[in-house]
Amino acid sequence: MLIIPAENAINWKRPPWVTLGLIMACLLVFLFYQGGDSRKLEQAVEQYLSADLHELEAPAYEDYLQRQIQFQGEESRVYELQQFRQLREENEHFWLAINLMMDREFYQYLLQNRDVIWAPAERAHWQEQRSIIEQDYLQKLSANQLGLVPADLSLYTLITYQFLHGGWGHIIGNLIFLFLLGFTVEKALGPGRYLIAYLVCGALSGLMFTAFSAGSYVPLVGASGSISGLMGMYVAIYGLQKIRFFYFLGVYFNYFRAPAIALLPVWVGKEIYDYWYAGATGIAYMAHAGGLIAGAGLVWLLGKSWLQVREEFFEPEEEEQDARFTSGYAQAMASLGRMEFDLARRQFEALREHYPERHILLEHLYHLAKLRPDLPEYRDRTKELMNDALSRRQPEQMLAIWQEYLGKGERYQPLAAEDHNRVLFTSLKQHDLKAAEKAYERLKSTGDDMLTTEACRLLAEEFEKRQMAPKARHYRQLLQAG
The missing domain is CATH 1.20.1540 (Rhomboid-like fold)
Structure with missing residues (x-):
């Protein structure tokens, strides 16, 4: 399962x-480093068989498996013993050699018991040939070089x-x-x-x-x-x-x-x-x-x-977010269609909490707030939308929103000096001197002398650059009078 x-x-x-x-x-x-293992293994088998090591090791391997079964209770070894005997009977020398060489526990068993298993001449032959195969081929296999060997942990x-x-x-x-x-x-x-x-x-x-x-x-x-x-x-x-x-x-x-x-x-x-x-x-x-x-x-x-x-x-994936936004936006627009303005406002506000980057939501909230220009919410939404327009590099929209607020909400909730000052700077960058002068007048009415003086100086310099002497003289006189 x-x-x-x-x-x-x-x-x-x-x-x-x-x-x-x-x-x-x-x-x-796997492809480029381990890809050479098969060739190394084939070469090891060739040398192993040519040295007749399978004739020496096969009887020892059967005895080794029987000991594992009898004394260590490894019943899973019974199947291995049966398969090994079948390979010997069918003279499958290649796979016989693979079994004998690749059983690393068996190799350690041979090293520990070689004096008991073989006579001196056989032992010397085995040790010489097996050592060559180990050093030249088996130890160079990827698993033996970079695999995790518990007995030799690195x-x-x-x-x-x-x-x-x-x-x-x-x-x-x-x-x-x-x-x-x-x-x-x-x-x-x-x-x-x-x-x-x-x-x-x-x-x-x-x-x-x-x-x-x-x-x-x-x-x-x-x-x-x-x-x-x-x-x-x-x-x-x-x-x-x-x-x-x-x-x-x-x-x-x-x-x-x-x-x-x-x-x-x-x-x-x-x-x-x-x-x-x-x-x-x-x-x-x-x-x-x-x-x-x-x-x-x-x-x-x-x-x-x-x-x-x-x-x-x-957070939901973009597709899921789009689906949720579309559903919520449709509900808010339906409320607008039914002229349920308070409900629509709450719905748009809830959407904006989850999707603050959606500019359209702020526009809807601004227009809803504009229905009551006497309340502070209209001023707050106006300032938000002005800042949003500037952040999106849309100065014309920012000036249009400011102009609209002067006509509808300024007499109820005046904008701060900083707001008019921001409009003045934007107007000068846009070369809209008429809007800049209007912003100056509004700024002067706030009573902030420091910002007003700086704005007056900027206007005087701007008119001097344009060689509009009467205007420049007017603002210089205001500076001197201040």
């Missing part, structure tokens, strides 16, 4: 670049193992899950923190695998632990919110909604159960469990500091 979260859809207008980069990195490593392999994979099926499955989970977590955390959290989850997953496989020489490869970390972060980010999950059971699939965090113990429990009861499948269940716990734990521990979810993450 497969259960994965499916709450979000990707927004290709803002691609998840880090997730796509991780996918590309894994593919490039700090750098806690990172490098996350980018290696064991085959096409392994990498394709991992990258699909990386994409499905990664774009959501990247959107929630931001690219930089997401990348660090991804790598940390992979490292912690590797440490948990090492703790349960202490002394093992079997290398761990793959992004599964890191991806499990993404799963843990995903459900921890949503917490108790109900989100949509996709599940697949046999040939049947469907969706269901449940609190996100409720699935975490289910996933962890399944991985631990499989670790104890699924047998030797080659799947690192404890690495998965470690990744799940690490991902959720990081968000819970650092969710209010370094790993805090970005505020815009929980």
Whole structure:
């Protein structure tokens, strides 16, 4: 049974670049770095068979498997023993050699027991030939170089193992899950923190695998632990919110909604159960469990500091926002059509709280306020709309709004000196000297001597530049009189 979260859809207008980069990195490593493994392995098999090492090791391997079954209770080894015997009977030398060489635990067993297993001449031959194969080929395989080997743990392999994979099926499955989970977590955390959290989850997953496989020489490869970390972060980010999950059971699939965090113990429990009861499948269940716990734990521990979810993450996507805006705007316009002005005003105000960038909403609120020019709301909306026009570089609209207010609302709620001064500066930039003089007169009536004097000086200089002597003289005289 497969259960994965499916709450979000990707927004290709803002691609998840880090997730796509991780996918590309894994593919490039698999194709160009790990691509040479098959040739190295073929060469190792050729030398292994030409040295007749399979004749020496095969009887020892059967004895080794029988000991694992009898003394360590590893019942999963029974099937391996049967398959190995079948390969010997059918003289499948190539696959026989692969089995013998790639079982790293068996190789350690041979090193420890070679004096008991073989006579001196056989032992010397084995040691000489096997050492060459190990050094020239097997140790140069990607999994042995950069994979995570619990018995020989290195700090750098806690990172490098996350980018290696064991085959096409392994990498394709991992990258699909990386994409499905990664774009959501990247959107929630931001690219930089997401990348660090991804790598940390992979490292912690590797440490948990090492703790349960202490002394093992079997290398761990793959992004599964890191991806499990993404799963843990995903459900921890949503917490108790109900989100949509996709599940697949046999040939049947469907969706269901449940609190996100409720699935975490289910996933962890399944991985631990499989670790104890699924047998030797080659799947690192404890690495998965470690990744799940690490991902959720990081968000819970650092969710209010370094790993805090970005505020815009929980906002609806643009398409959904547009649909909500269109619906709300239609309702407000319908209220206007029915002349229910108070209701329309409340509806436009509610819309503006959620969509402050929608200029049309401010215009509607301005026109509604204009119905009562005697109230302070009209003055406030006028100032807002004037500032909005300036921010959008529409000085002509700003001047038109000011002119309209002078005729309708100035006698009830006068504008401040700063408002008229802003109009004066805008008028001068637009070379509208008539509006500038009018703004000066309004500014003078506010009683702000400092702004009035500065405005008078600017007008005098502007008229002098234009060689309009009478006007310039008039404002110079006003300056002297002041």
